[in-house]
Amino acid sequence: MKRINWVSELFLIFFFIVAFFFVIKKCSEDKPIDSSKKNVPFDIDYTTGENQSTWEIIGGEQAKLDEIPWQVAFFIKNKPPNETNFCGGSIVHKGWIITSAHCFKKMYNDTLRVKKFSNVQVYSGSINLEGNGVKSDIEDIIFHPDFDATRLINDIALIKLKKPLELNSKNQSSIPIINEDKYFNLVRTNAMATASGWGIIDEKNTFPKILMKASVPIVDFITCKENYYLINRLVSKDMICAGYNDGGIDSCEGDSGGPLFIEDSLGNKFLFGVTSWGEGCAEPGYYGVYSNIMEHIDFINENCPECLNYSL
Known part of the structure; x- marks a missing residue:
């Protein structure tokens, strides 16, 4: 009889542990973006233009005239x-x-x-x-x-x-918006894409006059989601990630809304992402997050x- 009670108690302990972690996971998925993060969208005065702050290209290069x-x-x-x-x-x-x-x-x-x-x-x-x-x-x-x-x-x-x-x-x-066939043929993990913008290009908050671009690899969705889960940030199914695990190259403040596009073997370019957010700029382990246009075709x-x- 004592053995049965011991097993029952062990089962109850296990049940409560599983339930506890389920609640923690659910709460972290629903946690709002921390407004203290520098990558949170700017709060611009549309009359004066003051306090603008958006995403830009870190570690990139200048775009060519008609590129x-x-x-x-x-x-x-x-x-x-x-x-x-x-x-x-x-x-x-x-x-x-x-x-x-x-x-x-x-x-x-x-x-x-x-x-x-x-x-x-x-x-x-x-x-x-x-x-x-x-x-x-x-x-x-x-x-x-x-x-x-x-x-x-x-x-x-x-x-x-x-x-x-x-x-x-x-x-x-x-630029043509990518269609379903092109998306599944081109947009895959580690495929190279390009992000561009006039955003911040260094830690001194320097804004360039000339358009900048950066080549970044597409990141596996689960990898990106898990990395951001560790800091209680939600990567939802309508998002796609790109960048390097060791950082150094990324979109940053000033680039929000800009394109993430990919090229096929014939040189045709297709828009499949819109620059959205990230943790810092080119930070190791935290990729750039983009709105996945394929999820918004409707x-x-x-x-x-x-x-x-x-x-x-």
């Missing part, structure tokens, strides 16, 4: 782009830009957002923020309906321009079906 013609920057109207640049984006159609929702989080569910985004312009057609790029006004911002501004889930938005861009093959053109198709029309 990434779909890259755009967002800046404060009537102020120099090189002084008020706060986020990036990608031209996916002559009238549309795709970017991160958190770049405009202060306008999310804001009845005055039209007035606010009237103070923001899009800079395109030049890799130099002090160059003669095209400045475009915004007609509307369409946020993902399930955007979570705290945990950066569904961190994606579509920007409709008031006037369509004049696209050409040299310094201002669109959102794009519902709001901009023409953005998915391409022949490649």
Whole structure:
């Protein structure tokens, strides 16, 4: 009889241990992003352009003149782009830009957002923020309906321009959004992709004038998820990770909203990620986290079906 009681007690202890770790795991998955982290999306004043702080390229190199013609920057109207640049984006159609929702989080569910985004312009057609790029006004911002501004889930938005861009093959053109076939053929663990932007390039918070780019390997989802789980950060299924385990090269503050794209054997490039967040910049063990466009095709198709029309 005593032996049976001993076994029962052991079983109860085991049960409570398992239950305890299950609760801890669940809580860590639901924990909001720590607002003290430097990689949390900026809190910009859309009137003055003050306090901008977004993701940028660490350990990269300057882009060539016509290498990434779909890259755009967002800046404060009537102020120099090189002084008020706060986020990036990608031209996916002559009238549309795709970017991160958190770049405009202060306008999310804001009845005055039209007035606010009237103070923001899009800079395109030049890799130099002090160059003669095209400045475009915004007609509307369409946020993902399930955007979570705290945990950066569904961190994606579509920007409709008031006037369509004049696209050409040299310094201002669109990039095709990846389709399912290309995604499963190209986007795999350790495949090399490219991120770009005008974000911070060193520990001194230096912002470049010339567009920067970095080649980064795609990281296995489970590996990325487990690494961030250790510091109570959630990598959800709508995200994809890229970067080096030993750090050194990464997107950083100023690059948010910018492209993560991949090239096929014929040299065609496809957009499959949007720069979202990370732990620090190029920190060992913590990869760059991007919104996985393949997980948001329905959102794009519902709001901009023409953005998915391409022949490649």
